[in-house]
Amino acid sequence: MKAYTEMTRDELTAEIKELKEVYKKYQKMDLSLDMSRGKPCAEQLDLSMGMMDVLSSESDLACEDGTDCRNYGVLTGVHEAKVLIGDMMENNPDNIIIFGNSSLNVMYDTVSRAMTHGILGNTPWCKLDKVKFLCPVPGYDRHFAITEYFGIEMIPVPMTPEGPDMDMVEKLVSEDDSIKGIWCVPKYSNPQGYSYSDETVRRFAKLKPAAPDFRIFWDNAYGVHHLYEHKQDHLIEILAACKRAGNPDLVYKFSSTSKITFPGSGIAALAASPNNLEDIQDQLKRQTIGHDKVNQLRHVRYFGDIHGLVEHMKKHAEILRPKFEAVEDILEEELGGLGIAEWTKPHGGYFICFESMEGCAKAIIKRCSKCGVKMTPAGSTWPYKKDPYDRDIRIAPSYPSLEDLITAAKLFALSVRIVSAEKLIGKMDEV
Amino acid sequence: MKAYTEMTRDELTAEIKELKEVYKKYQKMDLSLDMSRGKPCAEQLDLSMGMMDVLSSESDLACEDGTDCRNYGVLTGVHEAKVLIGDMMENNPDNIIIFGNSSLNVMYDTVSRAMTHGILGNTPWCKLDKVKFLCPVPGYDRHFAITEYFGIEMIPVPMTPEGPDMDMVEKLVSEDDSIKGIWCVPKYSNPQGYSYSDETVRRFAKLKPAAPDFRIFWDNAYGVHHLYEHKQDHLIEILAACKRAGNPDLVYKFSSTSKITFPGSGIAALAASPNNLEDIQDQLKRQTIGHDKVNQLRHVRYFGDIHGLVEHMKKHAEILRPKFEAVEDILEEELGGLGIAEWTKPHGGYFICFESMEGCAKAIIKRCSKCGVKMTPAGSTWPYKKDPYDRDIRIAPSYPSLEDLITAAKLFALSVRIVSAEKLIGKMDEV
Numbered sequence: 001m002k003a004y005t006e007m008t009r010d011e012l013t014a015e016i017k018e019l020k021e022v023y024k025k026y027q028k029m030d031l032s033l034d035m036s037r038g039k040p041c042a043e044q045l046d047l048s049m050g051m052m053d054v055l056s057s058e059s060d061l062a063c064e065d066g067t068d069c070r071n072y073g074v075l076t077g078v079h080e081a082k083v084l085i086g087d088m089m090e091n092n093p094d095n096i097i098i099f100g101n102s103s104l105n106v107m108y109d110t111v112s113r114a115m116t117h118g119i120l121g122n123t124p125w126c127k128l129d130k131v132k133f134l135c136p137v138p139g140y141d142r143h144f145a146i147t148e149y150f151g152i153e154m155i156p157v158p159m160t161p162e163g164p165d166m167d168m169v170e171k172l173v174s175e176d177d178s179i180k181g182i183w184c185v186p187k188y189s190n191p192q193g194y195s196y197s198d199e200t201v202r203r204f205a206k207l208k209p210a211a212p213d214f215r216i217f218w219d220n221a222y223g224v225h226h227l228y229e230h231k232q233d234h235l236i237e238i239l240a241a242c243k244r245a246g247n248p249d250l251v252y253k254f255s256s257t258s259k260i261t262f263p264g265s266g267i268a269a270l271a272a273s274p275n276n277l278e279d280i281q282d283q284l285k286r287q288t289i290g291h292d293k294v295n296q297l298r299h300v301r302y303f304g305d306i307h308g309l310v311e312h313m314k315k316h317a318e319i320l321r322p323k324f325e326a327v328e329d330i331l332e333e334e335l336g337g338l339g340i341a342e343w344t345k346p347h348g349g350y351f352i353c354f355e356s357m358e359g360c361a362k363a364i365i366k367r368c369s370k371c372g373v374k375m376t377p378a379g380s381t382w383p384y385k386k387d388p389y390d391r392d393i394r395i396a397p398s399y400p401s402l403e404d405l406i407t408a409a410k411l412f413a414l415s416v417r418i419v420s421a422e423k424l425i426g427k428m429d430e431v
Numbered sequence: 432m433k434a435y436t437e438m439t440r441d442e443l444t445a446e447i448k449e450l451k452e453v454y455k456k457y458q459k460m461d462l463s464l465d466m467s468r469g470k471p472c473a474e475q476l477d478l479s480m481g482m483m484d485v486l487s488s489e490s491d492l493a494c495e496d497g498t499d500c501r502n503y504g505v506l507t508g509v510h511e512a513k514v515l516i517g518d519m520m521e522n523n524p525d526n527i528i529i530f531g532n533s534s535l536n537v538m539y540d541t542v543s544r545a546m547t548h549g550i551l552g553n554t555p556w557c558k559l560d561k562v563k564f565l566c567p568v569p570g571y572d573r574h575f576a577i578t579e580y581f582g583i584e585m586i587p588v589p590m591t592p593e594g595p596d597m598d599m600v601e602k603l604v605s606e607d608d609s610i611k612g613i614w615c616v617p618k619y620s621n622p623q624g625y626s627y628s629d630e631t632v633r634r635f636a637k638l639k640p641a642a643p644d645f646r647i648f649w650d651n652a653y654g655v656h657h658l659y660e661h662k663q664d665h666l667i668e669i670l671a672a673c674k675r676a677g678n679p680d681l682v683y684k685f686s687s688t689s690k691i692t693f694p695g696s697g698i699a700a701l702a703a704s705p706n707n708l709e710d711i712q713d714q715l716k717r718q719t720i721g722h723d724k725v726n727q728l729r730h731v732r733y734f735g736d737i738h739g740l741v742e743h744m745k746k747h748a749e750i751l752r753p754k755f756e757a758v759e760d761i762l763e764e765e766l767g768g769l770g771i772a773e774w775t776k777p778h779g780g781y782f783i784c785f786e787s788m789e790g791c792a793k794a795i796i797k798r799c800s801k802c803g804v805k806m807t808p809a810g811s812t813w814p815y816k817k818d819p820y821d822r823d824i825r826i827a828p829s830y831p832s833l834e835d836l837i838t839a840a841k842l843f844a845l846s847v848r849i850v851s852a853e854k855l856i857g858k859m860d861e862v
Contacts, residue, residue, distance in 0.1 A: 037503070045501040049488040057480040070476040070693040072468070100531045101723045108718040115547050116557060116581065126547060126557040142717075149717045150547065262501040265725040286573075286580045287539040292532045292723065294696040 003339035031372035038350035069293035081296035087306035103256035103268035122213035134182035136164040138381030154383035163200035177210035188222035191394035193346020195233035205241035334413035340420035367415035434770035462803035469781035500724035512727035518737035534687035534699035553644035565613035569812030585814035594631035608641035619653035622825035624777020626664035636672035765844035771851035798846035
């Protein structure tokens with residue numbers, strides 16, 4: 001097919017007319033599909049149902065050191081859970097705190113603690129006139145929601161397939177001591193599915209921030225979430241890299257089992273240097289007597305060790321891979337060569353990032369929505385929900401069934417074609 | 432026996448000599464007992480082991496409205512958990528948010544949110560020169576630790592068997608708009624086991640604080656934790672009382688199942704007015720996608736309804752009651768009529784409060800400790816851990832076995848006698 005960008009106005013007008021006939025059919029289908037969030041589907045959740053059987057009324061609920069996991073205590077988590085999660089995160093168990101069910105909650109609390117009490121003896125951020133964060137874009141909306149809520153100014157930094165623009169990151173953090181952090185999803189990034197290159201990670205580890213309390217918020221949410229067994233991205237471990245670079249305290253690293261077992265009932269963790277851990281524990285001991293150790297034990301007994309967890313992730317991949325491939329195939333079939341869009345083809349994670357022509361994302365999502373297909377709102381991948389180019393669309397293929405997903409992806413591609421053609425002739429109709 | 436206060440110096444000296452001979456025997460016993468924290472004992476935890484069987488790999492983990500509890504979402508908790516906890520707290524399910532495993536965490540977060548974002552549009556506390564809390568004394572050390580951590584000035588208010596000194600509370604909160612809160616354990620209070628009288632609760636509900644963002648932090652930790660079936664304290668429901676008094680937003684009420692099921696793996700809840708709930712949810716939605724719904728479901732399926740929970744609490748009482756009575760009997764036998772101590776005889780909760788002669792608490796606890804019996808440190812029941820009278824000792828009878836508890840209580844009484852007699856002759860020996 002001829003690229004839209006090379007079509008004449010008449011050709012485009014004819015194309016739009018034809019496409020809208022097809023669109024009308026979708027309007028009559030009464031669809032109700034959701035590609036908006038990175039939610040595992042029921043089939044994926046079924047993979048972990050065995051976890052409901054590993055503890056019974058006959059079980060000994062003591063952990064290896066003899067502590068009764070049913071009772072109060074053990075502020076930083078039971079040791080064997082630290083070993084399992086440590087193997088998953090590629091960190092020493094001694095550098096890990098196990099939390100409750102949500103790594104987002106851990107990140108929120110980390111920012112909140114810095115606001116009220118500061119980091120390692122530095123001035124609490126709430127006492128400063130200005131606090132800023134760097135936000136690689138496109139990025140994760142819930143990260144940006146936390147910093148926005150605390151009144152932290154967000155500075156967008158462009159993402160590349162190698163990670164954030166490190167020239168810009170290095171320049172900004174070395175010049176401005178009001179820049180206190182950067183949000184990173186370093187592996188299978190949200191939403192592009194990019195993984196930071198070795199050079200990017202090393203440059204992060206070597207940063208020389210003007211602010212002594214600058215921290216990298218390293219949300220390794222998709223560390224073991226590969227789609228392929230033989231096409232896997234590799235990421236240099238950041239704590240070790242920072243230590244080698246003489247910057248041991250530079251990073252907070254987050255992870256969880258939310259997309260491994262049950263998203264609502266997993267276990268979350270933070271890895272950091274001994275100094276940072278001590279700082280955090282000084283606060284944590286006022287906040288709680290301890291997190292849910294029975295659930296930690298449940299995870300450990302279910303997986304046994306990291307090998308069990310890795311095998312488990314292969315089953316997730318078997319469910320997710322066909323969904324990603326179906327979307328990618330449809331996008332290629334419907335939009336390839338039209339010159340109106342690009343999209344990523346990640347090897348893992350939960351998202352495909354779709355880049356439309358400038359000024360089209362909102363209209364595309366609206367067209368989908370009018371037919372009952374819910375997408376992540378346009379702009380969500382940018383700070384303050386404002387995509388200045390109205391271009392980035394996050395596609396989340398995990399939740400719908402494969403059949404529904406194919407329908408939704410076709411409608412999506414159709415919507416892209418209509419909106420793009422209209423954009424090219426300069427006349428975009430209201431849906 | 433003659434009261435110590437009526438003994439001559441010689442009589443007391445002879446008494447001390449005799450007591451110290453007995454004390455020597457305890458020193459040789461190599462004890463290792465813990466009466467320091469309100470921890471349920473293993474036998475109590477065993478009561479809830481059936482909870483490990485109610486969910487299996489064959490279970491449908493959808494809640495009543497069809498939501499898959501395994502997945503993300505449902506910020507404020509599943510409805511049937513709100514019904515169960517609502518019945519326990521005597522609140523409408525619509526006035527409840529279900530959280531994670533720790534009500535202490537909810538209280539911490541409530542203070543933290545007020546610090547960073549203020550309450551219902553009022554100035555964030557971190558922007559104020561001075562924030563103060565009223566602290567009924569003796570009280571709960573972990574409450575005081577939270578306010579101390581946030582640099583909130585704590586003002587002690589004396590407790591009476593009817594609750595805090597309400598003349599003082601009313602005067603202070605109406606005059607000083609920097610007073611933003613009061614910590615309350617209104618039923619079977621920690622550590623005295625007192626329950627607030629009807630008049631006290633009504634006076635709380637009618638408070639006219641100078642600060643619009645003053646809140647009562649109503650930690651109803653022991654609402655259903657009776658020791659006796661026919662001697663139960665009753666507490667007027669505070670949310671309803673505040674609403675009737677035209678003060679609907681005055682109170683945050685906290686509770687949990689920590690001392691009902693498993694302390695580390697229960698569910699916590701907050702009840703509040705619609706205005707307060709909206710305020711809280713606006714923050715909560717940035718902090719988490721939702722708490723552990725599978726555990727909420729586990730609790731609901733285990734208890735069925737409030738009746739199941741009430742029956743369950745009777746089993747706890749059967750284990751705890753003999754322990755409380757053993758301590759009370761020993762204290763009466765060993766110390767009754769000596770004129771050197773008073774103690775409470777609660778109908779529920781987890782603690783007995785012991786009041787020694789002034790200036791004796793630290794020495795008594797040290798004597799116990801030297802024989803291997805750990806008590807809550809002296810001063811813990813006061814803000815900043817400073818009991819100006821060195822008098823209040825919290826006794827936690829729940830954790831040791833009955834046999835160990837009897838040994839520990841006898842040693843404790845012996846230590847009280849030695850220290851008190853020494854105090855009366857003005858010569859206290861180092862242990």
